[in-house]
Amino acid sequence: MTHPRSHECARRSSRVLVSLPLSVAGQTSDGARVSGHAQTVVVNRHGARIRSSVPLETRMEVRVSLLEAFRWQAAKVVWADPGQNEYGIELQRPENFWGIHFPPEDWESRIPVTGGSWTASTSGEICISQSGTTVALRGESASGIPFQEEGMLIPVGDCWGAIMVSPPIGLNANVSVIFGGQLVEGATIAAIAHPREAGRCRIWLQFARPFRVV
Numbered sequence: 001m002t003h004p005r006s007h008e009c010a011r012r013s014s015r016v017l018v019s020l021p022l023s024v025a026g027q028t029s030d031g032a033r034v035s036g037h038a039q040t041v042v043v044n045r046h047g048a049r050i051r052s053s054v055p056l057e058t059r060m061e062v063r064v065s066l067l068e069a070f071r072w073q074a075a076k077v078v079w080a081d082p083g084q085n086e087y088g089i090e091l092q093r094p095e096n097f098w099g100i101h102f103p104p105e106d107w108e109s110r111i112p113v114t115g116g117s118w119t120a121s122t123s124g125e126i127c128i129s130q131s132g133t134t135v136a137l138r139g140e141s142a143s144g145i146p147f148q149e150e151g152m153l154i155p156v157g158d159c160w161g162a163i164m165v166s167p168p169i170g171l172n173a174n175v176s177v178i179f180g181g182q183l184v185e186g187a188t189i190a191a192i193a194h195p196r197e198a199g200r201c202r203i204w205l206q207f208a209r210p211f212r213v214v
Contacts, residue, residue: 015044016204017192018100019171024052026062026077038064043098047075047090056080056087064089066099073097100191100204126185127212128155139175141167153177155211156204160190164200177205185209 018040025035036054043049056062056077065072079088091097132154140146151163161177169175173189185207193202 015042015193016100017042017171018098018190020098021067022050023065023067024050024054024056024062025065026056026060028057028060040098041086043100045091045096046094047078047088048098049086049088051084051086053085055082055085062089064091066097069099071097126179126183126207126209127214128153128161130155130213133179135163135180136178137163137165137175138178139169139173142170142173143168153205155213158210159207161187161205161207161211162202163205164202166200168201169203175205177207 020040020043022038022040023035024038025033027033034054034056036052038050038052038054041049041051050064058077058080060077062075062077063072064075074092075089076092077087078090081087132152134150135153136148136150138146138148145167147167149166151165153161153163156162169189169192171189171192175187175189177185177187179185187205187207189203190206191204193204
């Protein structure tokens with residue numbers, strides 16, 4: 001097994017924990033062609049950790065296809081853990097191939113100590129200051145225990161916000177975001193940063209209504 005830690009030290013962009021369905025195809029060192037289903041475990045702009053239904057080899061050239069987006073890119077296997085069916089791949093062209101919102105590298109350093117402000121416009125948008133706003137997040141943890149905690153919601157896309165939370169929450173879980181007063185918005189956990197930092201992790205929420213940053 002080629003251990004992944006040496007390659008993890010060379011990461012050049014933010015990692016996000018997200019599960020995306022893939023297909024992989026390539027040729028092994030003995031000339032055999034292999035192809036099968038896979039899924040991402042952790043992604044960044046330069047590559048990903050994937051879990052594959054077919055065995056891959058280090059230095060193997062593969063074609064990686066995103067099943068839902070119908071696009072593909074060439075990649076190289078840079079480490080392998082066959083016992084766990086997990087592999088590290090490096091994309092031929094560093095880009096947001098995965099189609100998700102990555103946080104800026106310094107986003108956490110820009111989180112203010114106190115919250116900003118928000119309003120609901122007549123057009124139905126949620127207006128949030130660029131510095132973010134304090135909200136309460138309510139839902140169930142991955143173990144099924146209800147929780148509610150406050151945090152700083154930072155807008156990171158038209159319908160996306162990032163927040164730090166303590167309880168482990170599963171991908172695609174539904175939560176309620178309480179802005180105060182009577183405004184409660186539903187959101188879905190679309191991605192989770194990895195690893196946990198000081199007992200907390202960053203999650204990306206996808207809202208049904210768009211934000212307008214003011």
